[in-house]
Amino acid sequence: MLDFSFYRKEFPILKNYIYLNNAATAPMPLRTKKAIENWLNKYVYEGNIPWEECLQLEEETRKIIADFLNAQKEEICFKRNTSEGILTVLNLINFDKNDNIIVAKDNFPANFLPYLKYDKVEKRYISILKGDVLKQIKKVFNKKTKLVALDWVHFLSGYQIPLKEISDFCKKYNCYLLIDGIQGIGALKIDLKEINIDFLVCGSGKWLFPPQGIGILYINKEILKKLKKSCVGWLGYEWRDFNKIFTKKKLKNSAAFLEEGTKNYLGLVGLKENVRFLMEIGIENIENYLLSLTNYLITRLKELFFEIFERNKGSGIIAAKRKDKDSQWLYQELINRNFQISLRENYLRISPHFYNTQKEIDNLIETIILLMK
Template sequence: MNVEQFRQQFPFIKNGIIYFNHASTAPVSLAVRERITELLKEKSETKIDDYFSFLKVYEETKILLSELINANPDRIAFLDNTSNGLNILATGIDWKSGDRILLNDIEFPANVYPFLNLEKFDVQVDFVKSKNGIVSAEDIIANVKPQTKLISVSFVQFLSGYKIELEKLGNFCRQNNIIISVDGIQGIGAMNFDVQKFKIDFLSCGTQKWLFGAQGLAFIYLTEELQRKLNPAYVGWLSVEDAWNLLDYKMNLKKSANVYQGGTLNSLGIYIFNTSLKLLKDFGFDRIEERVISNTKYIRKKLNEMGIKSLLDEVDEKFYSGITTFKVDNAEKLFKHLEEEKIVCSLREGFIRLSPHFYNTFEDIDVVVKSIRKFITNKD
């Protein structure tokens, strides 16, 4: 599949809409729409209770996802959102009084509150102070204390788009017996991600952004070693090995990550995710990042030509992701102006955030830049 073929999956493009908001919510593809229409037809007319067909899709989806992040499928579990994934980690560790968790002051709240909630157990949460909207791997390492038991960080920072050096941080944590947890939602699907290479202990990631999944479906990955140390805070009927022996009631918990899938899964979300992962694989998982970064560099170049600086203009390109964020006077009015011109982006913390994906083109970017220039010229 080439870029033009992928673009044909989105009718909004023909309607003149330019979608630069993948850091918020992904658009629905024709393939997903057709698969869900087909599924609903089956559920209403013929295959009403077809669990075993779903089971095949579920297993295939885990295999596709495992290829994307270089993980064993047994180390992956499906959940409902990123926050609950992180809560599995936060509530599963045997915390001792005085243990410390290291976060930073520009994390999305989903990667903060599950850990702040542990302060009632006398667990200390430390925050690394950002510098110019950036928290680097070096900044985090420099703030580690002897009692630091866990570090949790976003792969890509939601506002600036800064992509942290996970390999450096993961190696440090592995060497110092510190658990490293990653919120992957703003990077996975746009940036290459390898749990083995980065030495990730725990990962939580919603599917509704760069992965073209649905709201209400997320996944976690965790190492076998870490899982052996965790105590599941809650279990369900599907958490045990012989789940279909319904009246046995033996607490023989699964050794795979499936132990965290305690009950009914979001089957609709998994069908959607399955379809989207197939589309991404058809294009080529390994081809996506290069195009995303190419778009990012082009956007920043064009903004700079207008005298607009993004939050990451001064950093090395290796820290770039699919997010470009900048500030102008009357950002709210610019946001509304772009909306009127059928350009979809985000307004976050007084900043305009642009997040095109790999199928967006330089021509799309030129239209967006022209619209921004028009706003600035008229304002002046």
């Protein structure tokens, strides 16, 4: 197994907890805290930060994100969170009255609840937890299907949907694909040149580390021209000279036309530093490590007769329960012993990141054995 113990010094929290809760919120690396503090000092000691400096931060962050996803800079825009990305996408598509949307009813609510109130179009439901997602899509798809909206990695089970097959299908039948990537990006490799997604949304705070309140919306440049361009804010236009406020401006011809006003610069500083950090370690290394660590965890839990959710290709998340044991009790006992995990739908959700060690997993297993004696 790869060894990332060198990087544990970035996470002082690891001295106090066995932190296995990255699908909820990850801890912030020290280097990110430092970068944010530097920008905070600008607010404290400089007040007005020159526009060019803000623009440079924006563009550097955009470039790093684009490189990380193997996309183009022009395809990336910043949003506050996953939900804002999803709502933005719904406003961009020209739906006809008879169109339909295919959505997983067990997506995380951020990618499910917005469609409930979206009564312009028919909704057709599938389920990620039932598995064989492409087969289910094919069953309800017709030529009026305009959008398929899915979570890449399921927030509870850790199931990774087959993105390539689904995206090839949507492309072939000319239907938009919207993916919520928040439970995969930062843990698993994604290559947007290889996989034809139209819209990818992702907030930070989980596998990408905090701060929260900053997120990404990727829009495939092939479809940018086709989208509705109503409701554009003032920074959706090209600004070069603030001495010419009233002169007509050109609409940006990139996804950035959706960035309506002044940005969350502290969030951008954090996002840039975090993605740079993940790139330094290498996302392929992180994916390989997480898959072997979670597979090891599954094997150990199965030895203890835990039921594990089906994960398909897997991810950084696993969900486990013992039918004859109260999960709430077990969860609370583990929390009392300084483990950080989540309880979701009566399953223990365990989500390590690259900084966790096999020793910590063994420690978790030994604690469970003691508790269940």
